[in-house]
Amino acid sequence: MDPSEINNFEEEWKKAFQGASETPPPSVWEGIEARLDEGKDKILPLWWQSPRLWYAAASVAALLFVGVGLWYANDNKQIESAGENKIAIQKPAEQKEIPSNPEIANSTTDKPSRDGVNENNGAASAEQNDAGSSAIASVTTKKDKLRSVRSQRPSVVKGESLAGYSKEKGLDTNNSKVAKELQTASPVSPSVPESVVAIAEPAKELTTTAEMLASLPYRNLDVHVQKRYVFFRPQTQIEEPVAPPKHKEYWAALGLMPASFNPDLKVKEAPMAFSAQNVSNKKSVSGSSESGISYALQTQGGMRLSKHWSVEMGVSYLKGNSNYQGGGYVLNAYNSAAANVLENALAGLSSADASPADKMNNFNNGALYIDVDKKVSNNYHYLQLPVQAGFTINPDKRLSYSLLGGMMANFFLSNELESASGEIIRTSASDDIYRGMNWAATTGLRFNYRLSSKWNANLTGSYQKAVSSGFKSNQSLESHPYLYGVSWGVRYSF
Amino acid sequence: MTFNEQELVKGCKQRNRIAQKQLYDVFGGKLFAICLRYTKNRADAEDVLQDAFIKIYENIDSFRNDSPLEYWLRSVVVNTALNHLRQQKHLKELDDIDIHHNGIADKEFTLGNFQMQQLLELIHELPPGCQTIFNLYAIEGYQHNEIAQKLGISEGTSKSQYSRARSLLQQKLNKEKRFDDGSVRNKQF
Numbered sequence: 001m002d003p004s005e006i007n008n009f010e011e012e013w014k015k016a017f018q019g020a021s022e023t024p025p026p027s028v029w030e031g032i033e034a035r036l037d038e039g040k041d042k043i044l045p046l047w048w049q050s051p052r053l054w055y056a057a058a059s060v061a062a063l064l065f066v067g068v069g070l071w072y073a074n075d076n077k078q079i080e081s082a083g084e085n086k087i088a089i090q091k092p093a094e095q096k097e098i099p100s101n102p103e104i105a106n107s108t109t110d111k112p113s114r115d116g117v118n119e120n121n122g123a124a125s126a127e128q129n130d131a132g133s134s135a136i137a138s139v140t141t142k143k144d145k146l147r148s149v150r151s152q153r154p155s156v157v158k159g160e161s162l163a164g165y166s167k168e169k170g171l172d173t174n175n176s177k178v179a180k181e182l183q184t185a186s187p188v189s190p191s192v193p194e195s196v197v198a199i200a201e202p203a204k205e206l207t208t209t210a211e212m213l214a215s216l217p218y219r220n221l222d223v224h225v226q227k228r229y230v231f232f233r234p235q236t237q238i239e240e241p242v243a244p245p246k247h248k249e250y251w252a253a254l255g256l257m258p259a260s261f262n263p264d265l266k267v268k269e270a271p272m273a274f275s276a277q278n279v280s281n282k283k284s285v286s287g288s289s290e291s292g293i294s295y296a297l298q299t300q301g302g303m304r305l306s307k308h309w310s311v312e313m314g315v316s317y318l319k320g321n322s323n324y325q326g327g328g329y330v331l332n333a334y335n336s337a338a339a340n341v342l343e344n345a346l347a348g349l350s351s352a353d354a355s356p357a358d359k360m361n362n363f364n365n366g367a368l369y370i371d372v373d374k375k376v377s378n379n380y381h382y383l384q385l386p387v388q389a390g391f392t393i394n395p396d397k398r399l400s401y402s403l404l405g406g407m408m409a410n411f412f413l414s415n416e417l418e419s420a421s422g423e424i425i426r427t428s429a430s431d432d433i434y435r436g437m438n439w440a441a442t443t444g445l446r447f448n449y450r451l452s453s454k455w456n457a458n459l460t461g462s463y464q465k466a467v468s469s470g471f472k473s474n475q476s477l478e479s480h481p482y483l484y485g486v487s488w489g490v491r492y493s494f
Numbered sequence: 495m496t497f498n499e500q501e502l503v504k505g506c507k508q509r510n511r512i513a514q515k516q517l518y519d520v521f522g523g524k525l526f527a528i529c530l531r532y533t534k535n536r537a538d539a540e541d542v543l544q545d546a547f548i549k550i551y552e553n554i555d556s557f558r559n560d561s562p563l564e565y566w567l568r569s570v571v572v573n574t575a576l577n578h579l580r581q582q583k584h585l586k587e588l589d590d591i592d593i594h595h596n597g598i599a600d601k602e603f604t605l606g607n608f609q610m611q612q613l614l615e616l617i618h619e620l621p622p623g624c625q626t627i628f629n630l631y632a633i634e635g636y637q638h639n640e641i642a643q644k645l646g647i648s649e650g651t652s653k654s655q656y657s658r659a660r661s662l663l664q665q666k667l668n669k670e671k672r673f674d675d676g677s678v679r680n681k682q683f
Contacts, residue, residue, distance in 0.1 A: 012605045
């Protein structure tokens with residue numbers, strides 16, 4: 001007999017049913033569902049004990065503080081707490097069952113006789129494996145031994161089954177022991193020598209069974225006694241897809257935003273030097289701003305509040321370049337001093353700096369208005385502090401989209417205006433012409449691409465619009481800067 | 495079918511009905527096939543499957559991902575089936591039997607021409623004890639000492655019952671005459 005084929009019978013059957021599948025009728029699932037629903041009506045609301053809900057409330061309050069309405073809902077947390085309660089109830093109940101079983105006592109008394117049987121059987125099985133060599137002799141001895149086993153039956157069988165049963169009941173404590181015994185027994189059990197391939201297979205099986213034995217507590221579960229544990233499951237949970245429960249996440253981001261910045265600067269009334277003549281009076285208010293190529297350097301910190309909602313803050317430096325066209329300029333016929341309309345208007349506003357005021361005086365007498373459509377550069381520097389709320393679509397996918405909205409505090413740093421003579425007139429926050437801080441509304445759409453679990457790349461299109469004038473109130477100049485930009489950045493999640 | 499096993503388990507731990515249904519959809523067919531092997535008819539197999547899934551959902555919290563999910567599910571189903579058989583007192587009458595049929599040289603033994611349904615019918619025709627032990631030993635791969643422990647019988651009983659099952663199946667297969675001549679040779683000693 002070829003030893004490699006001794007397990008052919010089992011192997012064939014195993015192969016025949018390996019991966020066997022038969023679709024159960026729909027009534028089975030309906031039955032399962034009905035049984036799962038049985039305990040649902042008797043519900044105690046335990047979810048309010050979850051501290052996470054209180055964090056959520058705190059987050060909502062914080063968001064209201066910055067003027068952004070935010071709804072925060074995180075239902076999964078409630079489920080978790082309910083699930084934990086269930087385990088807590090279940091464990092003691094299972095433990096109680098074991099000592100209450102009166103059959104355990106029998107196991108010790110029956111052990112000697114049981115061992116006797118096993119020895120005999122062990123001997124018999126050893127003989128069985130050598131069966132090929134001396135057939136008749138082994139049959140006789142085997143039968144004798146089996147008979148001797150059977151002669152002990154009346155006293156043994158009952159005790160044995162009880163012992164076996166009680167041992168099974170007590171497996172919670174003996175689990176590891178049994179598993180170990182099996183593992184140590186595994187190299188011994190196939191006593192018939194086999195080829196390399198054939199040996200590998202049973203060894204694999206033994207590992208499998210040891211794994212199955214590792215989950216022995218389930219053998220103790222009795223079908224007769226069904227326990228129902230009540231857990232809370234909110235109605236909305238049914239519709240919700242499987243989602244990771246943990247949403248808290250912090251990130252830091254860096255970005256560079258090329259932008260189109262327009263200060264939307266308007267001269268409301270003709271400056272002093274222009275107001276003397278009818279033409280200049282009209283023409284001086286006709287100029288307009290043009291967007292220039294600008295950029296912003298952005299740093300950001302954010303926090304994910306729930307699956308979809310997040311809040312972020314940042315510090316950015318904005319260099320806003322623009323041009324002002326039109327309005328003409330005035331020329332002093334005596335000293336050839338010239339001033340364009342913005343220059344002259346700024347000079348009119350200035351109270352602290354003497355030089356623009358002096359310039360203004362140059363045009364009090366004999367100024368000529370020259371109507372030239374000249375373009376002058378008008379650049380700004382701002383420090384921006386945005387606070388935005390974000391709603392993310394597809395938060396757990398590789399590519400997600402966030403809708404952003406919020407407010408931005410723009411701190412005026414300086415303005416550089418090109419004068420008629422080509423000089424740059426620099427106005428800083430201390431000159432008291434521009435507002436030190438100006439509010440702007442901001443909105444945007446961000447594409448976020450996950451590079452790794454920590455790193456993301458993002459592309460954000462944003463629009464910012466100042467809600468109040470950049471100049472101090474009640475002045476002849478008005479500015480409501482706005483900006484379109486596309487920001488490229490990376491984000492690191494903690 | 496593509497599914498994330500860990501996500502599925504997590505969903506079931508949260509008692510998410512969609513995840514529970516998905517688990518049922520993914521594994522229900524395979525587990526039902528196991529139930530069919532241990533029981534005598536479809537109605538009983540359906541009962542066992544239903545009980546098994548209730549146990550699975552109620553005890554999913556103790557599944558720790560250290561072994562494959564399918565092994566765990568299979569062991570729950572097998573144990574549920576054994577409980578079912580105990581309940582129906584099918585395993586009470588198990589005893590040693592005289593037939594000791596271990597000398598079959600199953601060289602070239604093959605089930606190649608048989609459909610699963612036919613084999614299932616052959617298994618159903620076995621006496622209940624033989625059927626259970628055959629399933630546990632030949633298909634599930636338990637050793638006789640483990641089977642003895644599971645069923646509360648002696649190792650010898652397990653062996654002799656298995657021999658009987660094997661012998662009966664050989665006879666039935668011979669009767670079917672679906673396989674090549676000489677593919678099964680019974681050498682008794």
